[in-house]
Amino acid sequence: MQKKGELVSFRPDIKVVDCTIRDGGLVNNFFFSEDFVRDLYLTNIKSGVDYMEFGYKASKEQFDVTKFDKWKFCDDDDVRAIVGDNDTGLKLSVMADVGRTDFRKDIGDKSNSPFDMVRVATYINTIPAAIKMVEYCKNKGYETTINIMAVSKANDSDLDDALEIIGRSCVDVIYLVDSYGSLYPEQARRLAAKYLDCAEKYNKIIGMHAHNNQQLAFANTIECLTMGVSYLDSTVSSLGRGAGNCPTELLLGFLKNPKYDISAVLDFIEKHINALREEGVVWGYDVPYLLTGRLNLHPRDAIQFIAEKRTDYKAFYRYLFDRECE
Amino acid sequence: MQKKGELVSFRPDIKVVDCTIRDGGLVNNFFFSEDFVRDLYLTNIKSGVDYMEFGYKASKEQFDVTKFDKWKFCDDDDVRAIVGDNDTGLKLSVMADVGRTDFRKDIGDKSNSPFDMVRVATYINTIPAAIKMVEYCKNKGYETTINIMAVSKANDSDLDDALEIIGRSCVDVIYLVDSYGSLYPEQARRLAAKYLDCAEKYNKIIGMHAHNNQQLAFANTIECLTMGVSYLDSTVSSLGRGAGNCPTELLLGFLKNPKYDISAVLDFIEKHINALREEGVVWGYDVPYLLTGRLNLHPRDAIQFIAEKRTDYKAFYRYLFDRECE
Numbered sequence: 001m002q003k004k005g006e007l008v009s010f011r012p013d014i015k016v017v018d019c020t021i022r023d024g025g026l027v028n029n030f031f032f033s034e035d036f037v038r039d040l041y042l043t044n045i046k047s048g049v050d051y052m053e054f055g056y057k058a059s060k061e062q063f064d065v066t067k068f069d070k071w072k073f074c075d076d077d078d079v080r081a082i083v084g085d086n087d088t089g090l091k092l093s094v095m096a097d098v099g100r101t102d103f104r105k106d107i108g109d110k111s112n113s114p115f116d117m118v119r120v121a122t123y124i125n126t127i128p129a130a131i132k133m134v135e136y137c138k139n140k141g142y143e144t145t146i147n148i149m150a151v152s153k154a155n156d157s158d159l160d161d162a163l164e165i166i167g168r169s170c171v172d173v174i175y176l177v178d179s180y181g182s183l184y185p186e187q188a189r190r191l192a193a194k195y196l197d198c199a200e201k202y203n204k205i206i207g208m209h210a211h212n213n214q215q216l217a218f219a220n221t222i223e224c225l226t227m228g229v230s231y232l233d234s235t236v237s238s239l240g241r242g243a244g245n246c247p248t249e250l251l252l253g254f255l256k257n258p259k260y261d262i263s264a265v266l267d268f269i270e271k272h273i274n275a276l277r278e279e280g281v282v283w284g285y286d287v288p289y290l291l292t293g294r295l296n297l298h299p300r301d302a303i304q305f306i307a308e309k310r311t312d313y314k315a316f317y318r319y320l321f322d323r324e325c326e
Numbered sequence: 327m328q329k330k331g332e333l334v335s336f337r338p339d340i341k342v343v344d345c346t347i348r349d350g351g352l353v354n355n356f357f358f359s360e361d362f363v364r365d366l367y368l369t370n371i372k373s374g375v376d377y378m379e380f381g382y383k384a385s386k387e388q389f390d391v392t393k394f395d396k397w398k399f400c401d402d403d404d405v406r407a408i409v410g411d412n413d414t415g416l417k418l419s420v421m422a423d424v425g426r427t428d429f430r431k432d433i434g435d436k437s438n439s440p441f442d443m444v445r446v447a448t449y450i451n452t453i454p455a456a457i458k459m460v461e462y463c464k465n466k467g468y469e470t471t472i473n474i475m476a477v478s479k480a481n482d483s484d485l486d487d488a489l490e491i492i493g494r495s496c497v498d499v500i501y502l503v504d505s506y507g508s509l510y511p512e513q514a515r516r517l518a519a520k521y522l523d524c525a526e527k528y529n530k531i532i533g534m535h536a537h538n539n540q541q542l543a544f545a546n547t548i549e550c551l552t553m554g555v556s557y558l559d560s561t562v563s564s565l566g567r568g569a570g571n572c573p574t575e576l577l578l579g580f581l582k583n584p585k586y587d588i589s590a591v592l593d594f595i596e597k598h599i600n601a602l603r604e605e606g607v608v609w610g611y612d613v614p615y616l617l618t619g620r621l622n623l624h625p626r627d628a629i630q631f632i633a634e635k636r637t638d639y640k641a642f643y644r645y646l647f648d649r650e651c652e
Binding site (some may be wrong): 187247262266269270290 | 333510511512513538540541542543544545546548549552563573575576579580588589592593595596600613616620637638639640643644
C-alpha cells in the first residue's frame with residue numbers, strides 16, 4: 001500500500017475534528033457544564049484543532065428534552081452563547097443521525113447558523129436517506145460528511161456498492177467509522193485503501209472515526225492517516241461512548257504541523273477531565289470493551305456490565321460468545 | 327514490506343512470553359503474594375502462554391535483599407516452591423541485566439534449574455558483555471535471548487553493527503525493546519524489518535517487547551508479529567513499569583491459534599488485578615507517560631510525577647521539553 005507523507009513532514013490536507021462533546025455526550029446525556037464547553041472551545045482554538053463538533057441535531061419529537069442536555073439538540077442560540085460569532089480559525093460541526101433528526105425543521109441556512117459542517121451518521125442500509133440529508137444540507141450551504149457506522153459489520157460487496165453511491169453524491173467527506181472498536185490496524189488500512197480509491201475516483205475526502213475497545217483507536221487513526229486519510233476524529237482523554245475514542249493529546253503529539261500544540265489540551269485535562277471522573281462519569285478502555293470489540297459487537301452490553309460494577313469478566317465473555325455463536 | 331501469515335490463520339513459530347512478574351515487579355519491588363504468583367503460573371498454563379518470566383537474577387551484592395522481594399533474585403528454590411518440577415508445556419524464563427547480575431555465581435546448570443531460558447537485557451553499548459553472558463548461559467544449557475533496550479535511542483548505524491555482532495553470536499532470540507514506548511507503528515515495522523533481515527542471515531528468531539506510553543504497545547506488537555516477529559512479550563492488564571506493556575488479554579484475543587484462550591486470564595484479572603490496584607499499586611497508560619514517550623525519554627520522571635499525585639501536566643511537559651531541547 002502506498003504511503004502519503006513522512007513522519008517528519010506534515011500534510012496540509014489533515015484536519016483534526018474534536019468530537020469530545022458529541023461522542024462524550026453519549027456517556028453523560030450531554031450534561032456538561034457551560035465552563036466545560038466554553039473551555040473546550042477555547043482549548044480547541046489554542047491547540048490548532050480544525051473542527052469542533054458540539055453535539056447532535058436530534059429530533060425533539062423523538063427525544064425527551066428533559067432527559068438530555070442541550071448539546072443533544074444543538075439549537076443555534078445555545079451554540080452562539082458559547083462561540084458568539086466564532087471569529088476564529090476553528091470551524092464548527094454538528095451531527096445528525098439518519099432517522100433521528102427533523103433536519104428540515106432544525107437545520108436552517110448556513111448564513112444564519114454557527115455551524116460550518118453537518119455530519120450525517122448512517123448505517124449502511126440507510127444510505128439513500130443519508131444522501132437526501134446531505135443534499136439538503138449542501139443546498140443550505142454547509143460542508144457535509146457521511147459517516148458509515150459499524151463498518152466492521154458490513155460485507156465487502158455492500159460496502160463497495162455504498163461507496164459508489166456516496167461517491168456519486170454531493171458529499172464532501174466520507175468517514176470510515178469503527179463503531180465497535182473491533183478493527184485491527186491491518187483491517188483499518190485495508191478499509192482505508194478502499195475508501196481512498198473511492199475518494200480518488202470521485203474527488204472526495206476520507207475521514208476516520210475510531211473507538212478504543214482494543215487500545216487501537218490511536219494506532220488505527222495514524223495508520224489511516226499514513227495511507228492518505230485526512231479528517232481525523234479525536235476526543236480529549238478519549239471521552240466518548242464506551243471505551244472512547246482516539247485521544248486528542250496523543251493525536252496532536254503525533255502530528256508534525258506546528259499549528260498543533262498539546263499544551264492547551266493538557267491544561268484542559270488538568271482542569272476538567274479529572275473532575276469529570278470524580279463526578280462519576282465512566283468511560284475509556286476496560287476489559288469488557290475489549291471483549292465486545294474482539295467479538296465485533298455493539299458496546300451496549302459492556303456499558304451495562306460496567307454500570308452494574310460487575311467484574312466477572314469470564315462469565316461475561318462466555319455469555320457474549322454463546323449468544324453470538326449459538 | 328512483506329507480510330507473514332493471515333488474520334485468519336496462525337503461525338506455529340509464535341511464542342507468547344508472560345512478563346507480568348518481571349516487568350510488574352519494577353512497579354512494586356516484586357512484592358507479590360505467593361497466591362498471585364502461583365495463580366499466574368496456573369493461568370499461563372491454562373491459557374496456552376509459552377513462557378513465563380519469573381523475574382531477575384539480580385546481584386545480591388548490588389541490591390539490598392530486604393528492599394526487594396524474592397523475584398528480584400529468583401533463587402531456584404523459590405521458583406521450585408511455585409512450580410515443583412514444572413511438568414507442563416509452559417517454559418520458564420528469567421532475566422539478567424548486564425552489569426547487575428553475578429551470573430557465574432547465580433546461574434548454574436540448566437539440568438538443576440527450573441528455568442528453560444535466560445534473557446539478557448543490555449543497552450547497545452554493553453553488547454560485548456551481553457554476549458559473554460549469553461555464551462555462558464548457552465554452555466549451561468539454556469535457551470538465550472539478547473534484549474537490546476531503548477532501541478528508540480540508538481542510531482541506525484550503531485544498531486546495524488550491534489545486530490551483526492549479535493547475529494554472529496550463539497544467541498537464539500534477539501529482542502526489539504521499545505523501553506520508552508516511543509515508537510509509532512511505522513517505526514516499529516521498520517525496525518522489525520531490520521531485525522528480521524539479521525534473523526534471516528544468521529538463523530535467529532526475533533522478539534518484541536513493547537511499552538504502552540502512547541497506547542501503542544498492542545498495536546506495535548501485532549504489527550511486528552505480522553512482519554514475522556515470533557516472540558511476543560505481554561503482561562496481564564499491562565502490569566509493568568510506568569505505562570506498562572502489551573496486555574496479555576488483548577494479545578491472546580488477537581492470536582488465532584486455538585491453544586490460546588483468554589478465559590483464565592479474565593479470571594486472573596478479576597481475582598488479582600483489581601485487588602492490586604486497590605492496594606495502591608499504580609501502573610498503566612496515563613498522560614505523563616504519553617509525554618515522556620512522545621519525547622523519547624525514560625519514564626522515570628513520569629513515574630515520579632504520578633507518585634507525587636501531581637496533575638500539572640502542562641508544566642511537566644514544559645519542564646521535559648525545555649530540559650531536552652536546551
